[in-house]
Amino acid sequence: MTREGRPFERxxxxxxxxxxxxxxxxxxxxxxxxxxxYSDADAAAPHVRFADHAxxxxxxxxxxxxxxxxxxxxVALASGAQAVHPGYGFLSEQASFAEAVEAAGMAxxxxxxxxxxxxxxxxxxxxxxxxxxxxxxxxxxxxxxAEDPAAMEGIAVTAAQIGYPLLVKAxxxxxxxxxxxxxxxxxxxxxxxxxxxxxxxxxxxxSVYLEHYVEGGRHxxxxxxxxxxxxxxxxxxxxxxxxxxxxxxxxxxxxxxxTRDQRLRVHGLAVQIARAVGLRNAATAEFLFSRAGDxxxxxxxxxxxxxxxxxxxxxxxxxxxxxxxxxxxxxxxEAAMAAAAAAADPVRHxxxxxISAEDPARSFAPTPGLITRWREPSGPGVRMDSGFREGxxxxxxxxxxxxxxxxxxxxxxxxxxRAMRALDEFETGGVQTTIPFHRWLLRHPDFIGGxxxxxxxxxRAWDPVPIRExxxxxxARIVAQTVSEDGTGGAPEVAPPxxxxxxxxxxxxxxxxxxxxxxxxxxGRREATERWS
Amino acid sequence: xxxxGPLRLTVAGSEDLVLEIVPGELAPATxxxxxxxxxxxxxxxxxxxxxRYEVTIDGWVFSVGVESAARAALRDRATQAAAxxxxxxxxxxxxxxxxxxxxxxxxAGDTVEKGQRLLAIEAMKMENEVRSPRAGVVESLSAVVGKxxxxxxxxxxxx
Numbered sequence: 001m002t003r004e005g006r007p008f009e010r011x012x013x014x015x016x017x018x019x020x021x022x023x024x025x026x027x028x029x030x031x032x033x034x035x036x037x038y039s040d041a042d043a044a045a046p047h048v049r050f051a052d053h054a055x056x057x058x059x060x061x062x063x064x065x066x067x068x069x070x071x072x073x074x075v076a077l078a079s080g081a082q083a084v085h086p087g088y089g090f091l092s093e094q095a096s097f098a099e100a101v102e103a104a105g106m107a108x109x110x111x112x113x114x115x116x117x118x119x120x121x122x123x124x125x126x127x128x129x130x131x132x133x134x135x136x137x138x139x140x141x142x143x144x145x146a147e148d149p150a151a152m153e154g155i156a157v158t159a160a161q162i163g164y165p166l167l168v169k170a171x172x173x174x175x176x177x178x179x180x181x182x183x184x185x186x187x188x189x190x191x192x193x194x195x196x197x198x199x200x201x202x203x204x205x206x207s208v209y210l211e212h213y214v215e216g217g218r219h220x221x222x223x224x225x226x227x228x229x230x231x232x233x234x235x236x237x238x239x240x241x242x243x244x245x246x247x248x249x250x251x252x253x254x255x256x257x258x259t260r261d262q263r264l265r266v267h268g269l270a271v272q273i274a275r276a277v278g279l280r281n282a283a284t285a286e287f288l289f290s291r292a293g294d295x296x297x298x299x300x301x302x303x304x305x306x307x308x309x310x311x312x313x314x315x316x317x318x319x320x321x322x323x324x325x326x327x328x329x330x331x332x333x334e335a336a337m338a339a340a341a342a343a344a345d346p347v348r349h350x351x352x353x354x355i356s357a358e359d360p361a362r363s364f365a366p367t368p369g370l371i372t373r374w375r376e377p378s379g380p381g382v383r384m385d386s387g388f389r390e391g392x393x394x395x396x397x398x399x400x401x402x403x404x405x406x407x408x409x410x411x412x413x414x415x416x417x418r419a420m421r422a423l424d425e426f427e428t429g430g431v432q433t434t435i436p437f438h439r440w441l442l443r444h445p446d447f448i449g450g451x452x453x454x455x456x457x458x459x460r461a462w463d464p465v466p467i468r469e470x471x472x473x474x475x476a477r478i479v480a481q482t483v484s485e486d487g488t489g490g491a492p493e494v495a496p497p498x499x500x501x502x503x504x505x506x507x508x509x510x511x512x513x514x515x516x517x518x519x520x521x522x523x524g525r526r527e528a529t530e531r532w533s
Numbered sequence: 534x535x536x537x538g539p540l541r542l543t544v545a546g547s548e549d550l551v552l553e554i555v556p557g558e559l560a561p562a563t564x565x566x567x568x569x570x571x572x573x574x575x576x577x578x579x580x581x582x583x584x585r586y587e588v589t590i591d592g593w594v595f596s597v598g599v600e601s602a603a604r605a606a607l608r609d610r611a612t613q614a615a616a617x618x619x620x621x622x623x624x625x626x627x628x629x630x631x632x633x634x635x636x637x638x639x640x641a642g643d644t645v646e647k648g649q650r651l652l653a654i655e656a657m658k659m660e661n662e663v664r665s666p667r668a669g670v671v672e673s674l675s676a677v678v679g680k681x682x683x684x685x686x687x688x689x690x691x692x
Contacts, residue, residue, distance in 0.1 A: 198660060361593075362547060365630040366656045372570065372587065396631055396656060428589055429570060435592030468593055469550065475588050475595040476542040476552045477560065482569040483540065483584070483599050484556030 006031045007328035008083045008107070012076040013037070013051070014097075015087030016066060017387035018403055019306070020047035023085050026320035035079045037072055039065035041395045046387055053079060060397045066090045069097040073104050083107035083327055089399060092303040093120050109327040111226075111302045115277050119300045123171045123209055125273075129297045132276050134269050137288055137296045138162055139211035143171055146196040146208055152189050155210075159188055162212050168192050170199030171207035176246030178202055181213060214296065216454045218289040219243065220255045222270035223311045224300075225322060225340075226279040227332045233340035234267035235315055238307055240286075241453045242441065244364055249354055249434065249458065250441060251307035253314045254346040255289075256412060256450045263344045266295050273300060281326045282308075282319060291454075306354070306404070309385060313350035313408035315339040349415045350408040353423070353438045355386075357400040360437035361464040368396040373429025377422035381408045381415070394431055402433065416442055440467055539602035543583075544595050547629070553602045572596060581608060624666045624691045628682040632656030641674040645691060652676055652688065665691055 011027055012035040013020045024034045024047070036051030041060035048054045055075045058065035066072075069091050076084050084101045086092035092110065095117035101108040110116065118124050123143065129136050139162055145151035159166055159182075168191045170178030178199030180191035192208060200206035218241040226232040239255035240248045254263070270285035277300070284305045286298040308319050317339040325333060358364040374390040386403030388394070394402065405422055409415035420442050423435060444461070446452030452461065544550040572587040583600040636653035639645060645665045653660045672692035682688065 471590040472544040480554040
């Protein structure tokens, strides 16, 4: 059933990159005008071009642009927006921002400020879950006195009581930042100090706590929705176990291998936690699923998740549309209720592969730089959520996520086949991405079989050296062949890199050299290339 | 560059892969034909008469230098002679990622073990530790806490 009218006439998106475009797409479909904000680094960014209106908010550093809550509220008011969508990251989980948006008379597309505040403090969330009888991972409930060197002895005693291995986690954390695994008690002081410093820098709050590390566990999370009348539903779960350094790389839905009862149990636990904090709009409850089959609550993320798309593909339900209606005070839609009712009996399988500017051969170190080539895959069952294009410079100022490649199929095997096919189609250049990692993962028997779905799998199994070397040898052969076949000995000595806006769409073939292929199309193409170069 | 003589191809990586290929002898194994893109040459490329290409294989983005193998061999002999008179076995530690130096665990003159933590570079809000490639003494230290570094910048020398 479609709803009449639209929830808002104009909405400001306080974000950038792929998520800003994802939200704008929903707005377009609903007839809502969009207002983008941008830093100087993003003046010509795809999300700015995609929007109906765009307003500059400051210099490249996020702290002087996308994190300036007051400035963004001012811009929103001046632009005539009736609502603000924060996306994920940046201001999305800052209660003070949500409060400022509401105080200015606009709707905040997300949970209530007090809910964000109580959930943002992971320690408060742990206490709340315990009081609800929801199991949590053993650990501490109060921030560690990380600033006080004299307190280290006490911390060490607590750590020993909880039991190693341990995780040091940021109370205000998320996305793996401010998180450290500790196996040896001697490493504890350093881990606490580093995690506290990272947390302070990333979240403005250096509070950290300890949690037992559950060996071989899976990360399973539940998509939640709530309305102003207090109805709360779960739209299925996602398995996000494929992580490196606690950062998610691949997500899928439904979580493979769960029984119907296990699905119902984890959905129920999530709803119970959400009800205790009076959740409205969208949030995600994260759980650790042990080898023994028990769920332990980890935390609630009070926002739209990066990986919300896999739930949308499996449930055939648009979460952003629903978020916007909920923010306008409407009750949960019939479509949402139907999706929740069907959540324990999924009939599709979806994956999300995070395509980031990171080098999988160098411990996933960020690779800022110029994207010289970018051709996205498409075809049946493929969805691309991306915020970049050819000729765009990836800035070191922001998150390295470039795009999300999502695939859906009737079952997991079909979805994996589609993902492999889509990766084959994906052409990139200039900036190293995580694509080689995904190509390896999707062919790994333990991933295909499901035994590899554990949060420690990648750290143990990913060995890029032989994989990259095989490809490097092939690269040398292809270049040798191209150079020897090309009558001019190759290309101009220094080729100007393609720059943003220099070639609309970046589609030009001039200056590109292609090895002679087995069929006439390559010859024809070479001829055309030579004529124009 | 000679078109028919053997070529030396240097594929950049944490350890460069250097191959000599006689054109036509080693056909690519793939039936797919990734585009070979001319890339910007560095100052040393131009000095050595090397052309540079970029090609993406299985998602790996490679920068490949190409030069005549005969010419490269001549240069090798010249550099080996220079290395024999230069300081033996010094390791220049360079930044593998652009970012900011946030931690420094060693000072000039310190003795370090192979694999010992030297410093941390922060990029995109993550701290990345740089470890010593060999045992030795920190001979010179160019890294400064708080200073931004670019890819390939010298951080310190372990001698």
